[in-house]
Every structure is written in structure tokens, then in C-alpha cells.
Amino acid sequence: MTAVDAPRTTTAAHPLAPTTEAEVVAVREVLDAAGLLDEHVRYAFFAPEEPPKDEVLAHDAGAATDRRFRVVLLDLGSGRSHDAVVSATRRELDSVRELQPEHDGQPPIIDAEFEFIEDVLNASPDWLAALAARDLDPASVRAVPLSAGVYDYPEEKGRRIARAFGFRQDHEADHAWAHPVDGLVAYIDLTARTVDRVIDTGVVPVPATSGNFDDPQVQGPPLEGLKPIEITQPEGRSFTVEDGRVRWGRWDLRVGFNEREGLTLHQIAFDGRPICYRASVAEMVVPYADPAPVRFWQNYFDCGEYMFARYADSLQLGCDCLGDIHYLDATIADDFGNPRTISNAICMHEEDHGVLWKHTDIFTGSREVRRQRRLVISFFTPIGNYDYGFYWYLYLDGTIELECKATGIVFTSGTPGEYATEIAPGLGAPFHQHLFSARLDMTVDGTANAVEEVEAVRVPMGGANPYGNAFGRSATRLTRESDAQRDASPGTGRVWHVVNTERTNALGQPVGYVLHPNGQPTLLADPQSSIHARATFASRALWVTRYDPAERYSAGDFVNQNPGGAGLPSWVRADRDIDGQDVVLWHTFGLTHFPRPEDWPVMPVDYTGFTLKPAGFFDRNPALDVPPTASTHCH
Template sequence: MTLTDDQVTTTATHPLDPVTAAEITAARGVLAEAGLLGDAVRFAFFALEEPAKDEVLAFTPGSPVERRFRVVLLDLADGSSRDVVVSTTRSTVDSVTGIDPAVSGQPPIIDTEFELVEDIVNGSETWCAALARRGIDPASVRSVPLSAGAYDEPGEAGRRIVRVLGFQQFHEKDHPWAHPVDGLVAYVDLTRREVVRVLDHRELPVPQEPGNFDDPAQTGPHRTTLKPIEITQPDGPSFAVDGSRVRWENWDLRLGFNEREGLTLHQLSFHERPVLYRASVAEMVVPYADPSPVRFWQNYFDCGEYMFARYTNSLELGCDCLGEIRYFDATVADDLGEPRTIGNAICMHEEDFGVLWKHSDMFAGSHETRRQRRLVISFFTTIGNYDYGFYWYLYLDGTIQLEAKATGITFTSAYTEGQDYATQLAPGLGAPYHQHLFSARLDMCVDGPRNAVDEVEAQRLPVSAENPYGNAFRESRTRLTSESEAARVADNSRARAWHIVNPESRNRLGRNVAYALYPEGQPTLLADESSSIHQRAAFATKHLWVTRYDPAERYPAGDLVNQHPGGAGLPAWTAADRSVDGEDIVLWHTFGLTHFPRPEDWPVMPVDYAGFTLKPVGFFDRNPTLDVPPSANGHCHGG
């Protein structure tokens, strides 16, 4: 859409500029003027409605910027909801779509609802009686509301349901995760604000040992042997920041943020050559393995069901980030549609990363070493018991990595001898087995928007006349031409990788330029194919999906994940089986952890890691870091 100068009211200078507080306030005003708000209406989702890719790529600095926002409105009074697109540039509501929860799923669970749950369950005679039989005062129990999933439970269709587990808290500073009240669960209707069912399956002793990792009485005195490490850059950092645009060495990119995906990267280029149009973690699911009647439903989509980036931490220098730091704030809308700024939401800094390249040559007498460096862009969010950090790394040689860091407290249960689905962490305390499966959405743009994907792997060769000694192996390359062919699993035994190639761009050796996606190849979703979670988290059943670009296809499990019966997102889109050979394509990469908790994970879990790497393959004609200077002598010395 072309705007006239008198219509331009936004302060944004680029279509992908982050949301501002003024824009949230303006959007709320437009919605109120249109009669879409009321005393019981809450904002379940608010984010920039990004323009289509061709519009962004055609944008020139100084051109008018249209700002549109997508809002999901939830009426707490009757549970009805609407999906709305609003323009703050034109002060108009562009579309209003009613949501049928039985078909489309429910909006995400919001803070207002979380805050209601403990009073709702404590008002239930059945819940309180179950606690009384256990000798537990309901006032000492912290109610943990969890997404209900989609099951054939009587009376749940179309209702806004959460399932509630209890954890006892013995004093104000006590971490209740150490004291699960197991064998008991309440089903709560959030709209009617009532407990619809209490399942009192069995009475299990509440573990008594505290898990207060911040209590010196439990941890003992801090060690005194660690000497300080100081990271200094006397001349300042090597990056430059202009609003949300970042330039570092040969990299150029834009940063974004929204409450569902958190940190997003846009228009990454290297030496002014495009590599990635947009990158994000678009969904994650945490399926649990305990099949008991109280816990079989535990499967959380932290992005789609909880909007997990709402709970992004304000990062602290020296604790979360170390060195010469540049912080970025993030602005989100709260339940009432008022702007809320998360200070220091995003951390950016440089890190030394060891040797970049090195060689000592016996013939030429040369001894050369160069140091690798990376730009780190990260955020951390806390969702219930777990804390997740997402770290994007850009390297001097054109490599891109994403590393997800999982820490916090493992979800706990009571433990009895002979359990097959949990680890004993402490006396009577268990941690159910589970997975953390993430979906990275990678809108590729390798030397331009038309790309294709080759599956590349090692191929063993039998002894033959050509291979008489049996030592030969070669590279096998298969073009994935359609969406059905491009739903793939990793195979580390074959060194399987996926090369994103540009069929229209060649290097000096005549090969198509490419970036390779190297998966870690950990297990995909382990739940049975007939299970509800298999239907709802189909994205997690493959390591790779490739789809034709469509601006409406943003989330791999669908737009509304909460209580959705399944089949949305990737399985629905790829049913069209569109061509992905030499097209504008998006890669969806599943990666993550299969967690069999250890005693060492208690009472707080050391960081566990998962991720992937994107590496140039023939994108450059030779090593692109030959111009990296040697380190100053003062920085290369020994004792």
C-alpha cells in the first residue's frame, strides 16, 4: 500500500522496526474506538504484523512506513475471542475474525488467568478435602496451572481449561518445587472460574527435603578459590548500532522482538550478500513421559500456549552477560493492552572464541595464528520452573549458530521405588523424563530469494575394480524438490547435512553457492504416533521441513496452539506439496534435548545445551578471514 505524507504518523523508519510504547497505546485507542474493548476484554497476543517479504525488500530509506499490528482479544466474561489486525498509521481496524475454539484452538493463557487459579481451586470443597486427607493446609499449597492439551475429556470441548498440580511451600522463601503434592490434579474452567473435576488418584508422601539452592544453610559457604576473569575492550566494541540495525565486521542485520518468539533476526547479510531474511525460534514443546492418570497430559508449547517471551528477564552485567555489552530494551503489551518495557531484554557483545586458523609450515618456515571472534545476541526467559536462554552467534568466517540453554528447576513428582518414567533426585522426590524440542524458522535468502535444498551425506562404497582397497567413500547429494520430499530426519551415521543452495548463483569454481545446515541429530518426538501430542506437535517428528514462503505461515504448530486438536501448521501446509526447488523457501529445523534428569540437576539444573550450525559451503571463493590481523603481542603470552 502506498501512503501519502499526511497519513504517516509513525516514528518508525523501517518496516521491521521494533514495537514502541506509543504504538501499543495507539493500537489500543483504535480498538477502543471501534468498540472492541470492554471491562472484561484482555490482550492475549500483540505483535507487529510484519509486511510481506517483497514489500520489505523493496523498501527504500525515507519512504513512508505502514504500521499494522495483530491482536488476539479474549473476553474473560464469556471466553469468546477475536483475531484482529489494526493499523495505527491509518487508525483503522483492518480485519476482525472470530475464533471458534473447538476448531481453531484457544488463545494463549494470560497472566490474569494464572493469578485467578489458586483462589479457584482453594474454593473447591473437593480439592480442599483431598488436601485435608493428606494433612495439608490449602494455604500452604502453590497451585501451578498448566496447559490442558487436547483430549476426549467429557465436557471440555470448546471450554477454556487448565490442569492444576499442587506444590507445598513451607515458608515464604521456600522453593515449592521440592514438595510436589502428587497423585492429585484439578481441572479448571477459566471462564466459569470453577473446578470441573478433581482426580485424586493416589496419596503419595510429600517430599520434605528442601531444595533451596539460594540458602547458605543448604549450599554451604561459597568457595574462595575462583579468581576473577575480566573481559575488557579498551577501544570499545567492534560493532555499530543504528536503532535496531547492527553492523559487525562483514555482518549487517536487524534485531526484532515479540512476545511469542522473543528475539528475531532480520535481513542478515555478509559482505552485502544476503544469507537469511528472518530467523527465530517459532515454537517449542516439552512433552513428558509419565503415563499416569495425573500426568499423561503434560505437554507444554511454551511459545504458543504461554507467549513465553513475555517473561523475558532483564539481564545484568557480569551475571548474564560479560564484557563490553550493548543492551536493547523490548516493549510488549500487557493483558490490558498497556505498554510494558522490559529493560535490558537483549544482550549483545563480542567474545573471543579460540583459534580461527593456524599453521606452522616446515618448508616455508611460517608460523601464523589468528583468533576467532563471534558476536553474541541473546535473551533469557523464565517460564514456570524452567529458564531458557537463546544465543545467536555470528562468526568472522560467515558461520551462524543458535544455542538454546536450558536451566532452572526440573519439574518434579513424588518418587516411589520401581518407577519407570522418572529419576530420583532426592529422598522421595522424582523428576519425570521429558524432551525439550524447539523449532527454528529459517527464512533463507542465500545470495537471493530463490533457493533449493540438497540433502548431502557420506556414502560408503564397496570394494570394486574402481575401489580395490575398499578405502573410498564419496559425497551423495539429493535435491529435495517438493514439500513432501523435504520432511526429513537427521542421520549422524551418514554425516547428513542440508545444503541451502542458490541455483542462480555460482562461485568461481562453477558450483552453486550454498549454506549448510548441520543438525545435532538428537531424537525427535518420542511419543507414539497415535498420541494426542504427536498430532499437535507434528513439527517435532522431523528434523527438517521445507516449505514455500507464505507470509501467513509463521508458527509450525499453527496460530492458536492452546487446546488445538492437532494437524495445524506444518502438516497442513505441506499437504499442498508445493515445489521447493529454486523457489522462495523457508526451512523449519527441529532440535533439542531428551532429558533423563540426573541427581546433579537438583536443586537447580546446570545449563544443558542444544542447537545447530549454518555454515557457508562454496558461498565464498576461499577463506574469507585471510584479512583478520594477528593478535597484538601483548595478548599472546604465557606465565
């Protein structure tokens, strides 16, 4: 559409190579030349626009590739926003459209809006009156713009809205989460920078407990008796990394990063055989259970509403990561479209993981044991009160695992009761869930894949089972998208086999990989609720769709103030054939959190995740070639 008057740049980078600072600069120059940037416009989203799968798979090593990026622009003055795609290679604007907020939803909340929120509140007579009724100095009250959701408020349609709570901060080092100003919420127009209304249900005592977990006096004397643990690899690490491509043992894959999903894995293969084309956490939602008039709307989509990976930590050796570490930086764009590099955003290392296989034989006297190890690829990001870590594990036996770690500070209230735990004197923590949606674009030995639901089956006593000891399994092929909206069933050990419909192993069985869910509750909100409409993806443990390069995010492209129905529920209405096709699995997993006193003042890590294990993909144990431990510690 529009080209910058400058020499065209070409690149031999792989289509999925990491973003460079030069590419971020080139994209900004193109947008500026197209007249899309001015003093009021900010970047609300920036990420690589990955080519379709067939183009990437057909790419010849060393050949030039067109590197394109998607940018969402927000005009802070007018509230207008644009969705653009730019080629950094050709230095051209390929497409641009203006968003229609009532239909599309709004761009994510950005840093600039965090910066002015307290000034907006402190210009509101109603807000100041509510603080005065509580004997609170406005200068001591911290506030954040929280995503508004969509409710039956006609006056909010098409407008950029946030809601805000206050938290008293007693001094600069005081963790304000300990002092929620309850019974009070403000609804804010972020474009006009005005307060629409203040809801005050009455004065609630502000909890006086301390949340200063980092105060040495709170921590107490250091625990004695813990000796140092040192993890060393005298001969160096066993993996290599080159321009985002990782090789370790028989594993071969690419690593990516963007501000919405964070860490992404691409073209995961074992011994030259493809397993998964792309794996990521495509969305997450944190729905809260307190129905109080000031809290019922609390539901946060940390990926789609906040672009949470833009806040990823720069990881520290010996603290976040332990061992012989390889770090990867991540380059994103700031609010102004300038490159921002997060140093040490991704941590990679090997870990010992106990016994891989072992047998001592009574007949031959043989005694063999091998150690399991895994390659760990991880990142950590804080978002508001919580901190999330995402750890992808690759094992020597072909297993893939994702472990999500939730820590940080629980969201607090001043009203412990039916829907909140009292975690400290007078301090409540509302019940809530952390629900993640993994997008697994499978290529199990190719793109002709199908999904079978497999579970254990009891066999009644009698006939061929006279003693009642028999049990079997059932396998149900999911042939269309309408069939493939499934719940977990821990009682029957339900799993989902992704099989190749054109390839078999030496035993004549379809080669496959199995998704093992953790079997915890999915979305608990009522099916008629607003949050259910907006987070329908989280109401099922599994969805299977036919691959479409435009279908990237479980709740749709624009989640903030989207009225609902976008993403998975919209796509599956096509009811496409998924039997022997190029399929994508969307897996919901997570935590249902009833906070404990032990979660205060900082929460020990809680874990959730899932596993992908080979089932018939290999003809025998693929880890027989792992050598014995060469160490003085193993005799």
C-alpha cells in the same frame, strides 16, 4: 475498517524497526474506539504484523512505512476471543474475526488466569477434601494453571480449560517445586472459574527434601581459589546498533523481539550478500513421558500456549552478560494493552572464541595465527520451573550458530519409578524432552533457493576401490514439500545444503549454506497420540516449505487446546514446488532429558542447537583479512 478520530500518524521507521511505546498506545486506542475493549477483556497476544518479504526488500530507506500489529483479545467473562490487525500508522482497524475454539483452539494462558487459580481451587469441596486427606493446609499449597491439551473429553470442547497440580510451600522463601502433592490433579474451567473434576488416585507422601538452592546454608561456603575474570575492550566494541540494525565486521542484520518468539534476526547478510531473511525459534514443546492418570496430559508449548518471551529477564552486567555489553530494551503490551518495556531484554557483545586459523610451514618457515571471535545476541526467559537462554552467534568466517540453554528447576513428582528419576529422597523428575522449532527463511544470495540432502556414503571394496579406503557422498535434491520431511542421520553425517539455483562461485559450484543438525531424538511420543497430532512439527528434524507470509508458527497460530493438524502438516498438503523457489526451512532440535541427581535443586545449563556454515558461498576462506592480534600477550 475503523479509524480513530485523531490526527493520523506517519512514521519513517523501517518496517522491521523495534516496537515503540507510542505504537502500543495507538493500537490500544484504535481497539477501544472500535468497542473491542472493556473491563473484562485482556490482551492474550500482541506482536508486530510484519509485511510480506517482497515489500520489506523493496522498502526505500527513509520512506514512510505502514506499521501494523496483531492483537488477540480474550474476554475473561464470556470466554470469547478476537483476532485483530491494527495499523498504528493510519490508526485504523484493518481486520477482526472471532475465534471458533473447537476449530481454531484457544488463546494463550495469560497472567490474570495465574492470579485467580488458587482461589478457584480453594472453592472446590473435592480439592479441599483431597488436601485434608493429606493433612495439608490449603493456604500452604501453590498451584499454577497448566495447558490442558486436547483429549477424548467431549465436555471440554469449545471451553477454556486448564489443569493444575499442587505444591506445598513451607514458608515464603521455600521453593515449592521440592514438595509436589502427587496423586492429585484438578481440571478447571477458566471462564466459569469452577473446578470440573478432581482426580485423586490416592495419598502419596509429599517429599520433605529442600529445594532452596538460594539458601546460603544449602550452598555452603563459597568455593575458594576462583580469581576474577575481567573482559575489556579498551578501544570499545566493534559493532554498531541503530534502530535495530546491527553492523559488525562484514555482517549486517536487523534485530527484533516479540512476546511469542522472543529474539528474531532479520535480513542477515555478509559482505552485502543475503543469507537468511528471518531466523527465529517459532515454537517449542516439552512433552513429558509419565503415563500416570494424573500426569499423562503434561505437554507444554511454551511459545504458543504461554507467550514465554513476555517474561524475558532484564539482564544484568557481570551476571548474565560479561564484557563490553550493549543492551536493547523490548517493548511489548501487558494484559490490558498498555506498553511494557523490558529493560536490557537483549544482550549483545563480542567474545573471543579461540583460534580462527593457524599454520606453521615446514618449507617457508612462515608462522601465522588469527583469533576467532563471535558476535553474541541473546535473551533469557523464565517460564514456570524452567529458564531458557537463546544465543545467536555470528562468526568472522561466515558461520551462524544458535545455542539454546536450558536451566532452572526440573518439574517434579512424588513418584519416582519407571518413567521418572529419583533426584532426591522420595522426589521424582519425570522423563521429558525439550524440542525447539527454528524457522529459517533462507535467502542464500537471493530467493531462488533449493535444498539438497548430503551424506557420507561407504564404497564397497573392489573394482575402483581395491583397497577399501574410498568413501564418497551423495546429494539428493528435495524438490517438493512431500519430499522435504526429513530425519537426521548422525551415522551418515547427514546435512542439508541450501543452494542458490541461479548463482555459482568462481569454481562453477552453486553458492550455498549448510544446516548441520545436532542429531538428537525428535518427538518420542507414539504417532497415534494426541501430542503427536498437536506437535507434528517435532516428529521430523527438517521440513522445507514454499514461503508464505501467513505461515509463521510450526504448530499453527493458536496452539492452546488446538485439536492438532495445524501448522506444518496442514501447509505441506499443498505439496508445493521448492526447487529454485523462495523456501523456508523448519528445523527441530532439542534435548531428551533423563534427569540426574546433579540436576537438583537447580539444573546446570544443558545445551542444544544447530549451525549454518557456508559451503561454496565464498571462493576461499573469507577470514583471511582478519588482522593479527594487536596485544602485548601475543609476541
